[in-house]
Amino acid sequence: MSGGAASSGAPHTPPKVFSSCRAAVFRTNLFFSQPRNGTFFKPEISTLLTVSSRSFSREPWKDKKNSTKIKSTCGFQLSSDFGEESSDGDCIVVNFYRFVYIKDPEEEVAKHLSFLQGRDIHGRIYVNEQGINAQYSGPSKDALAYVNWLKEDDQFSDISVQISSAVSGHAFPRLKLRYKSSLVQLEGGISHLPLLDPAMRATPLPPSEWKKKLQAANNVDHSFSEEDGSDNIWKFLLLDVRNGYEWDVGHFHGAQRPDVDCFRSTSFGLSESEQVASDPLAGVDKDHTDVLMYCTGGIRCDVYSTILRQRGFRNLYTLQGGVSHYLKCEGPVEWVGNLFVFDSRLSMPPPAYKPEAVANGANGAELPSEKRTFASCYICGLRVHELRHRNCANLDCNLLFLSCSSCVEEFRGCCCLDCKSAPRLRPVLPGHQRYQKWHIYRDAVVQSKLLI
Numbered sequence: 450m451s452g453g454a455a456s457s458g459a460p461h462t463p464p465k466v467f468s469s470c471r472a473a474v475f476r477t478n479l480f481f482s483q484p485r486n487g488t489f490f491k492p493e494i495s496t497l498l499t500v501s502s503r504s505f506s507r508e509p510w511k512d513k514k515n516s517t518k519i520k521s522t523c524g525f526q527l528s529s530d531f532g533e534e535s536s537d538g539d540c541i542v543v544n545f546y547r548f549v550y551i552k553d554p555e556e557e558v559a560k561h562l563s564f565l566q567g568r569d570i571h572g573r574i575y576v577n578e579q580g581i582n583a584q585y586s587g588p589s590k591d592a593l594a595y596v597n598w599l600k601e602d603d604q605f606s607d608i609s610v611q612i613s614s615a616v617s618g619h620a621f622p623r624l625k626l627r628y629k630s631s632l633v634q635l636e637g638g639i640s641h642l643p644l645l646d647p648a649m650r651a652t653p654l655p656p657s658e659w660k661k662k663l664q665a666a667n668n669v670d671h672s673f674s675e676e677d678g679s680d681n682i683w684k685f686l687l688l689d690v691r692n693g694y695e696w697d698v699g700h701f702h703g704a705q706r707p708d709v710d711c712f713r714s715t716s717f718g719l720s721e722s723e724q725v726a727s728d729p730l731a732g733v734d735k736d737h738t739d740v741l742m743y744c745t746g747g748i749r750c751d752v753y754s755t756i757l758r759q760r761g762f763r764n765l766y767t768l769q770g771g772v773s774h775y776l777k778c779e780g781p782v783e784w785v786g787n788l789f790v791f792d793s794r795l796s797m798p799p800p801a802y803k804p805e806a807v808a809n810g811a812n813g814a815e816l817p818s819e820k821r822t823f824a825s826c827y828i829c830g831l832r833v834h835e836l837r838h839r840n841c842a843n844l845d846c847n848l849l850f851l852s853c854s855s856c857v858e859e860f861r862g863c864c865c866l867d868c869k870s871a872p873r874l875r876p877v878l879p880g881h882q883r884y885q886k887w888h889i890y891r892d893a894v895v896q897s898k899l900l901i
């Protein structure tokens with residue numbers, strides 16, 4: 450990857466090595482426009498999209514319209530009366546996935562396309578022999594009609610659905626519904642994995658049980674270990690099965706940061722030698738270690754745990770419904786920071802999911818300040834307090850990065866000195882906003898020159 454931040458000449462930039470994966474990810478303005486290279490914003494990963502919005506309000510979760518539209522999904526199944534609380538015209542965002550054998554995926558796709566004919570659904574819905582993975586938005590009438598239709602089919606009847614408000618219009622530009630060979634993007638593919646066998650996946654824990662397990666683990670001294678009554682030391686390991694930059698804005702207390710910036714190239718526990726010092730799964734006792742893993746929506750844990758199961762890990766647990774579901778149900782107990790979301794807000798504070806939890810003091814405020822301000826500025830390395838990425842002001846870079854306020858000012862919203870002197874510069878974005886189309890800034894420059 451050439452140019453931009455990865456090869457920044459910024460004088461006090463801490464030495465960083467970014468994989469090309471990271472560069473590809475971060476250079477895609479995936480939130481606001483058509484991805485230019487699409488490398489990252491593949492829907493397999495965007496299963497993580499659990500709350501979507503096109504609102505640019507600073508605090509959309511305080512928006513009355515929004516808050517009254519979201520019904521708690523702590524039951525995790527689609528509530529049959531959800532539709533009664535949403536007027537038909539308001540867009541909602543729906544996420545679900547299901548690993549199930551589909552004999553003729555092409556025919557399945559055709560059926561879905563036929564059902565959605567004339568319905569206002571935008572999003573990414575992929576089907577193959579291993580099942581279905583869907584994230585879409587639409588007026589609740591149409592969006593829920595699709596879920597209900599799907600549930601009439603036995604193979605999808607117990608599908609778990611997550612619903613949230615889209616606040617303002619569609620969260621996706623159009624509908625893509627097609628066969629796709631891999632429901633989750635992972636190097637080496639996933640079609641060879643026994644994903645259809647629940648016994649090969651991690652045991653899903655409801656949020657309340659997950660919380661108990663974490664609290665038990667975090668309250669035990671000496672790094673998550675306890676006696677199990679025998680000679681063995683029972684250990685706990687908490688893995689964040691997301692992208693590295695997601696961990697950077699928020700994660701469960703005690704979770705290991707992913708070793709790579711893209712989940713698809715994750716390598717924890719996958720090293721053949723098992724001697725990699727930085728791998729938390731290297732050398733662990735596979736019989737006496739509880740490996741707890743979480744991701745935003747759940748599908749990546751299902752895939753990853755299947756791989757670990759094949760490698761002999763016996764005690765695998767995942768957070769049912771992912772982090773967004775947890776925050777809705779339990780509030781931010783044991784959670785540090787914000788939740789990265791794949792929409793224009795980029796990052797959501799826990800109160801967005803469960804406002805009353807903060808009122809009850811479960812907002813992590815008791816954590817020491819270093820735990821609350823754990824993220825670093827990409828440019829200077831100092832702690833940042835605003836846990837929200839921004840796109841580099843250089844249109845041709847567009848890197849998504851965390852920056853402290855003084856670096857935002859000094860670099861005029863750019864990620865490095867090179868970008869600061871680039872030809873297609875946009876102004877510094879004040880606060881939580883998205884960049885508009887380039888011609889708006891270009892024309893503004895032309896106008897100001899004419900005025901002079």
Ligand SMILES: [Zn+2]
Pocket residue numbers: 826827828829830831852853854855856857
């Ligand atoms: Zn800085």
Ligand SMILES: [Zn+2]
Pocket residue numbers: 453454841842843846847848863864865868
């Ligand atoms: Zn840049």
